Amino acid sequence: MEFCFVKIKSFFERVASIIVTKEIYEDKKSLKALYKYFLIGMLVRLIFLPFFFQRDLLSTYQRAATTIATGNLLYDFQQLFTNMVHVIYLFILKSIVPAVNEIFPILLEKDTWTSWLAFNSAYNVFTALTLFKALYLIFDLACMFLILRLTFDGEPEKKLEVFKFWIFNPVVIFVLYIFARHDIIAIFVTLIALLLAKKDRKYWSLIVLAIGIALRFFPIMILPVLVFYLARTKKDYITLSLIGVSGLAGIELFSYFCFSKSLIFTLLSTEHFDFLLSPKLDLVTGSHSSIFIFIAVYTVIVLSFLHIKNKSFDILLNYGAIIFLAYIGICYFHPQYMLWAIPFLVILFVRRKSLLYYNWFQFALLMVLLIYWGDLVTKFVLAPIDHKYFVYLTGIIPLINRVYDSTKFVNIFRSIFTGICIWMIYIIHKDNKNLINSEISRNLK
Numbered sequence: 001m002e003f004c005f006v007k008i009k010s011f012f013e014r015v016a017s018i019i020v021t022k023e024i025y026e027d028k029k030s031l032k033a034l035y036k037y038f039l040i041g042m043l044v045r046l047i048f049l050p051f052f053f054q055r056d057l058l059s060t061y062q063r064a065a066t067t068i069a070t071g072n073l074l075y076d077f078q079q080l081f082t083n084m085v086h087v088i089y090l091f092i093l094k095s096i097v098p099a100v101n102e103i104f105p106i107l108l109e110k111d112t113w114t115s116w117l118a119f120n121s122a123y124n125v126f127t128a129l130t131l132f133k134a135l136y137l138i139f140d141l142a143c144m145f146l147i148l149r150l151t152f153d154g155e156p157e158k159k160l161e162v163f164k165f166w167i168f169n170p171v172v173i174f175v176l177y178i179f180a181r182h183d184i185i186a187i188f189v190t191l192i193a194l195l196l197a198k199k200d201r202k203y204w205s206l207i208v209l210a211i212g213i214a215l216r217f218f219p220i221m222i223l224p225v226l227v228f229y230l231a232r233t234k235k236d237y238i239t240l241s242l243i244g245v246s247g248l249a250g251i252e253l254f255s256y257f258c259f260s261k262s263l264i265f266t267l268l269s270t271e272h273f274d275f276l277l278s279p280k281l282d283l284v285t286g287s288h289s290s291i292f293i294f295i296a297v298y299t300v301i302v303l304s305f306l307h308i309k310n311k312s313f314d315i316l317l318n319y320g321a322i323i324f325l326a327y328i329g330i331c332y333f334h335p336q337y338m339l340w341a342i343p344f345l346v347i348l349f350v351r352r353k354s355l356l357y358y359n360w361f362q363f364a365l366l367m368v369l370l371i372y373w374g375d376l377v378t379k380f381v382l383a384p385i386d387h388k389y390f391v392y393l394t395g396i397i398p399l400i401n402r403v404y405d406s407t408k409f410v411n412i413f414r415s416i417f418t419g420i421c422i423w424m425i426y427i428i429h430k431d432n433k434n435l436i437n438s439e440i441s442r443n444l445k
Helices: 002-020 022-026 028-048 055-070 080-096 098-107 112-121 125-147 156-167 170-178 183-198 202-215 218-230 234-244 246-259 263-268 271-277 293-306 313-330 335-351 353-377 387-392 396-401 406-444
Strands: 280-282 290-292
Touching (some): 022 028, 022 156, 028 156, 028 170, 055 080, 055 098, 055 112, 055 125, 080 125, 080 183, 098 125, 125 156, 125 170, 125 183, 125 335, 156 335, 170 183, 170 335, 170 353, 183 202, 183 313, 202 218, 202 234, 202 246, 218 293, 218 313, 234 246, 271 293, 290 293, 293 313, 313 335, 313 406, 335 353, 335 406, 353 396, 396 406
Antiparallel strands (some): 280 290
């Protein structure tokens, strides 16, 4: 009996050391602190799980429900793989949880306002929200333990700080458990690609990133810098680039043969792609000659990475932060897009603590920028608590308009937000110089 107990204990110890990394597991002080952070972080998440959501969560599960009800696996043309993840998860919930079965007819309601009111007034709304957001909790947990492995090898205290900065990050908590958006799924896949890149598994890294691009467009932004980091020969540049876009190319071919239309050009025609192009500089008034500001800035960022001779993995991660900060700093963006910068920033917080405070300031400004989108992302997020009260509650925009123009008010804070993003990029640039100098010194030794 004692032998079995020892074997079971040994098994769980091995599992724990794999999950939390060997450095932290062998450092008892760090391990104890990690357990404390984890339990507090989980408590915060569980508090928010049942009570809040933004309308897009319901839309996401409505698409999944329609796919299940109709048997049409190709129902969601533009988010095929992300929809399939939700389809599988919802099918499992529907099979084993009666509360989800009861709410399923609401998910099939086509009228958005009717379905939203019915969902918020449903007896099982809190149960449904908890279960729906639990999918994102699973990917959140996976991400927080993946990030531990990206850097600071042999330094348990710093790895622990990375863990702490992720689990208590306000953007993570807001996007996943209040706003309730699914970007964390593609972020998880992107982190796997980065971890494979760290281990110099270049082909697998690009294959996984291609899957991430198929799930969500954003990973394509780091594709060029990842290729430049991994490529060793001219052949590598071509091969890795082709692998990187293979996911998008595969979906394009699939959509062409199944739907007789192009997915890529459909996406290029959406307002989400227009967000990239909307900031522009007209060279001549009324002419067709314009410079798309983000494209120009992005080109400079990629070229600056290309010309770094000593490209360490930490510098690659820094450039991921720079790219996504440039995007949200220059372009119009939806609140959940901020989440893409966080995996890179939480690592930087350890070396540059000032970035942590600026990130909290960014989050505070984001709460003001929510006014852009009106009731949908402000008072309606609280509707499950009492939908009748929050439907008829006076919105924020009318309140501001009583004393000042709401558009000017929000744009003042948006300008401050952009200024902070640019300043954070400058701080990261300084960190890059330190990393390059450290790499040169290490090579000289």
